[in-house]
Amino acid sequence: MDLENQRRVLEFSEQYGAENVVVLLGAAEGEAAGLAAETVTLGDPTWAGPLAGVSLGLAVYHICEPEVKEEIDPDVYDEQISMMEMVLDVDDICNEMNAIRDQL
Amino acid sequence: MADYSVIKAASYVLAHTPDMVIHNGTTQTTEMVVNPDSDYLKELPEHLRSYDDCLAYIPNQAYIGNVTNDELRAVPFPYYDKKSENPVRSGKYGEIMPQSEFYGLMQICDVFDLVLLEKDFAVKVKADLNAWGLLKEEQLAVLDKNQWEKAELERLVNEEHAEGLYENFELVGCVKRAHDVDVNLSAHTMLENIVTKASSVQSILNLLSKCDIDPDSIDYVIDCCEEACGDMNQRGGGNFAKAAAEVAGLNMATGSDVRGFCAGPAHAILDAASLVKAGTFKNVLVTAGGCTAKLGMNGKDHVKKGLPILEDCIGGFSVLISENDGVNPIIRNDIVGRHTVGTGSAPQNVIGSLVTDPLDRAGLKVTDVDKFAPELQNPDITKPAGAGDVPEANFKMIAALSVKRGDIARTDIPAFVKEHGLVGWAPTQGHIPSGVPFMGPLRDMILEGSATRGMIIGKGSLFLGRMTNLFDGVSFLVEKNPGKAEEKAAGGVSAAEIKAMIAESMRDFAESLLK
Known part of the structure; x- marks a missing residue:
């Protein structure tokens, strides 16, 4: 996750409280989604940004995970996301996301 | 026209x-x-x-x-x-x-x-x-x-x-x-x-x-680097364009720079194609150098x-856009896709605006295009960095949108990706991989008859400049040259009409000799 986004995530969690922030990812790959999820939960694994050594433990999901899909109007989901759902390796993304959340 | x-x-x-x-x-x-x-x-x-x-x-x-x-x-x-x-x-x-x-x-x-x-x-x-x-x-x-x-x-x-x-x-x-x-x-x-x-x-x-x-044949140069x-x-x-033209000895040219992040080259090619079609210039060179x-x-x-x-x-590239010679592939700058301010950023809106909307307007199906050329980054570079296979993702998106439109079956996605797509080879130099690396190969394929139509798609991430969060992109079709259209002369007389008039005169002359 780039340094600017890390800074913004940190600011939001300080402003609203970590328990009130949900991070929604749109990464195209499981590995990239997992890295971003790790950054906003356990801390920046590259030790380069504002979240290095900062474990925010934020709730984090990928837009293609079933938990998120259920919360969204099916028509909107169809219009905005369904094409990418066909393109992405959703199973791989879900596995990576679950693996990170399991560590919390 | x-x-x-x-x-x-x-x-x-x-x-x-x-x-x-x-x-x-x-x-x-x-x-x-x-x-x-x-x-x-x-x-x-x-x-x-x-x-x-x-x-x-x-x-x-x-x-x-x-x-x-x-x-x-x-x-x-x-x-x-x-x-x-x-x-x-x-x-x-x-x-x-x-x-x-x-x-x-x-x-x-x-x-x-x-x-x-x-x-x-x-x-x-x-x-x-x-x-x-x-x-x-x-x-x-x-x-x-x-x-x-x-x-x-x-x-x-x-x-x-x-x-x-x-x-x-x-x-x-x-x-x-x-x-x-x-x-x-x-x-x-x-x-x-x-x-x-x-x-x-x-x-x-x-x-x-x-x-x-x-x-000396080049009239105008457009630079589209970042x-x-x-x-x-x-x-x-x-003006990078004129500066490069000077060193390259393009003494009859002037030029200017066009910018649009990674989409810059596609915008520049469209500009060049339009300048030539309008008759403003006969030969416009689009060029870009690389980025340290x-x-x-x-x-x-x-x-x-x-x-x-x-x-x-x-990396660097140059593409020469010239007036119609009746042989080289034509740029259909009347079949153009564009991501507008109102298009939105959802991938299916982006692909729709750049790929299916212009084809719909021209009455063409997605499968009528032999090859699509979006971002053509070499996956050897991007995959180990967690960014995936960028060209393949683009072809899958085009295929998935075609499924949603009912143009192809869902089971046809892998075959579509292979048949109408390309494997990426371009260096990750920002504007360099965006569609244009295929213009040379596409020209050759069309000239040798292994393709008749290709689409060049330029896409750019404008948020990098912190002026807007909007995405951007333009696309255009390249087609086999059907042969030079007959031009109307200033007086409204076509080439065919002139030929007919000459033939008639020759006949009259021949008849007069026989008399």
């Missing part, structure tokens, strides 16, 4: 610049500031490729036209551990220049005496560039003025804010600052801009030479995974 414009020629060049990876790539220069003792910086030099390895890298041979896309597809992935059987410098579309010669070309492209080379190094470079054969004697003579000892270069780098130029980790030259206060004329900025100019010139000279184009030149009072004033900042951009991931530094080349 005037004839469509045609793709008359295309060139694609690389300059192998491994030392610039260390000193000028932003991943590395940032690391030197925030973590100067990092393991990455220590390990990096061992991961730099030699010039021979750079030539043997199959995607590089594909970029300069020695390996077709089908041949590249047949190479088992990944590519970095495979070697080309024919690792040559020169290809159908261009060449791969070694770093030392590129430093010489930079000096020849510098008209303000900012680039200095160590005197013995300059002698060797001059001999090599003389053998290259694309420069005039007076241009090569510029290299004779280098009487610099290494100690003086070191002093300029250490005390005068000059940027060093290195060969095999040794200082062999420098780029001086052009102003002592103005950051837009700092040595850092001047080096970036001179590199961009030099790689653009390299591509133009290759195009003129390989495609036998008369330099750099900006100007001083503190006009940071992006330009992106050298080694994904280097940390490559080193971590034991790969060579694959982003060790500056």
